[in-house]
Amino acid sequence: MVHYSTSLDSSFAALADPVRRDVLVRLARRDASISDLAGAFEMTLTGMKKHVQVLEDAGLVTTEKVGRVRWCRLGPRRLEKENEWIAKYQSMLEARYDRLGEFLERTRGEHP
Amino acid sequence: MTTTTAHMSTNAATLSTPSDREIRVERIFNAPRERVWKAMNDPALIAQWWGRGNKLVVEKHEPVRGGHWRYVEHANGEQHGFEGRYAEVTPPERVVRTFEWDGMPGHVILETATLEDLGDGRTKLVSVSLFMTTADRDGMLHSGMEGGMNESYRALDKVLASMK
Structure with a gap:
């Protein structure tokens, strides 16, 4: 049972991370497995599971x-x-x- | 695509949301202010980083107050256009312009980018993005448009009732 009374706080926390925001953008296009997501973000399965857990707790992902x-x-x-x-x-x-x-690192010395 | 804060930890962007319609990003670049300014405002240089690795065509570039800008990103056979108008251009420190994506017309963001010379060959970029859509909407609600709409609906109700 998910309680939505604290959902605003949890969704802010969930959205504070750029990877989690990108996961949502990706899932808005199509469903994906955790290993798909881990691969797409060049991340370990465990790392991605944690991100998905935070999104799931916030009710943003099932x-x-x-x-x-x-x-x-x-x-x-x-x-x-x-x-x-x-x-x-x-x-x-x-x-x-x-x-x-x-770009600035790469062109160091090339442009005044 | 995601940010790579890990391997760039020394220059990681700090992101904050001063209000629920504002995004503020601060980031330090290892380059003098003139170079950062040029990279952000010279169309040939913009094309080399703004598209996040995708091909970018700078279709319009009029960096003066009231001037237009339009960039088109080409990715996977698709085109994504972004455009707006300049409200302020003060070299080499400040650009204020609107930002709109073709995919979300009407959702205008006001972007203010300020470059601060740190005096040691580095430059701090402070970028503030103000989302105007909800603010506009809230403003209209407060100015009584809601009341006006309810009145219109009530009037419509009467008309509909009289038509029975």
């Missing part, structure tokens, strides 16, 4: 075991479209600044 595979899909507390966009935007922003940092 999981179901089919045979040996645990499948994840967006949970009952779906993010409204706008919040989904904010999560996506935030991930893009961080990825962009990472690229900018890499």
